[in-house]
Amino acid sequence: MSDPAPRHVRLLIIGSGPAGYTAAVYGARAMLQPVLIQGMQPGGQLTITSDIENWPGDTAVGGPALMQRMEDHAREMGTEIVTDIVTKLDLQQRPFTAECDSGARWTAEAVILATGAQARWLGLPSEERFQGFGVSACATCDGFFYRGREVIVVGGGNTAVEEALFLTNFATKVTLVHRRDSLRAERIMQDRLFKNPRIEVVWNHEIDEVLGSDTPLGVTGARLRSTVDGSLRELKADGVFIAIGHSPASELVKGQLPLRDGGYVQVEPGTTRTAIPGVFAAGDLTDDVYRQAVTSAGMGCMAALDAEQWLASQGEAQAGPDAPSMAEIVAG
Known part of the structure; x- marks a missing residue:
């Protein structure tokens, strides 16, 4: 039996913590029709955090509940969410190619990496x-x-x-x-x-x-x-x-993207752009300083805006009267 043909998407988001889900919300609002692959731990590290008291707008909220709300929000905005694990990612040429544990294959014009990090x-x-x-x-x-x-x-x-x-x-x-x-x-x-x-x-x-x-x-x-x-x-x-350190989940891109000490993906300062045009990284995968849910979410927003802008420069962003401008996206 031959391998199934890959499915092509404009924006592929790998990872489902605050960075991934926020990128999905903004990507969907930009009409990029994003597909998000959740990974091994849907919702990320917050799913094992019982109480969160530093998430703006919530005096107290359970980690699993917060991540379910983020997932629901991303779905409501139009993101397709896939329960699968990316086992191989080829960033050497566009379209980029991802292979999953289920056997599914994806190609994408742009990729946002939001695979996070795990405490040791x-x-x-x-x-x-x-x-x-x-x-x-x-x-x-x-x-x-x-x-x-x-x-x-x-x-x-x-x-x-x-x-x-x-x-x-x-x-x-x-x-x-x-x-x-x-x-x-x-x-x-x-x-x-x-x-x-x-x-x-x-x-x-x-x-x-x-x-x-x-x-x-x-x-x-x-x-x-x-x-x-x-x-x-x-x-x-x-x-x-x-407090014995964190391990960023950067195995998929090792040898393809520059990594900083500890294995964190290197991005251009002030952006989520990596060394490969069209590939963006956000959240704990790149952050060895703050490692907070709110900063990860902020970087997820940045990654979606960076991806939308880059796709537009390539003539591949969604066009038409219903597509919001960058200013409208930022204004929220």
Whole structure:
């Protein structure tokens, strides 16, 4: 049986977090008839975040609920949303070609990459069990919930130190657990950490297990294992923040697009344009600084506008009396 013929689209969006769904809304409003392929985790990282209190317009909203609203919005605007996983992407010539796990193939005049990034986890079953219920990988997202409580931060680099310092704005005590006897963070960051009276460092230890309760589901502490002699000890805490880095999902474009340190896709400053004309990148795939839902959504908007403008320059954007101008799109 021969392979199915590829289906051609004007704009293909790969990824379904805030960046992907926002790009889909703006792309649809620009009459680009976008197709969005959701990927392995429809909705992205926010689907494992129980409560969000920093999304504009919502005092509090569940992560899965917010992502469902974004998906519904994109569909309502006219985006075709496909539940599939892109396994191969060829950006060497236009039209660009994507192959999916289902066997489906797509060609596209323009592509927006919004595959996001995943926090690196320790890989413990207890860690996974309490994700969203006391275990987090984002202090700026969840720190507010630990006002007046004690928390643990795991890691030894800049991210871990920054998270620990940030959490002192809320927590009464922050314990930094590091598996070595020295930190990798920049010296100025270390100085701030050591001078902060709310922070204690536990050297030469790693998390053996996250401890918690079932009713209600929540973290009560962690069991630590010495990396020197293997001895165990328990540490009381209301939350555990894993800060050992993030891994951007850039495997599809490795060797095709320039990547920055850590594997983040490089874009032209102030835009979402990559080194290949017609290919745009947005959200956590490109962002190793902010990593917030609202900034990802903003970049998704930028990517759609950049794509619309680029397609128009190629004479391939939707023409006609119903097509909005760039000014109308930006005005919203």
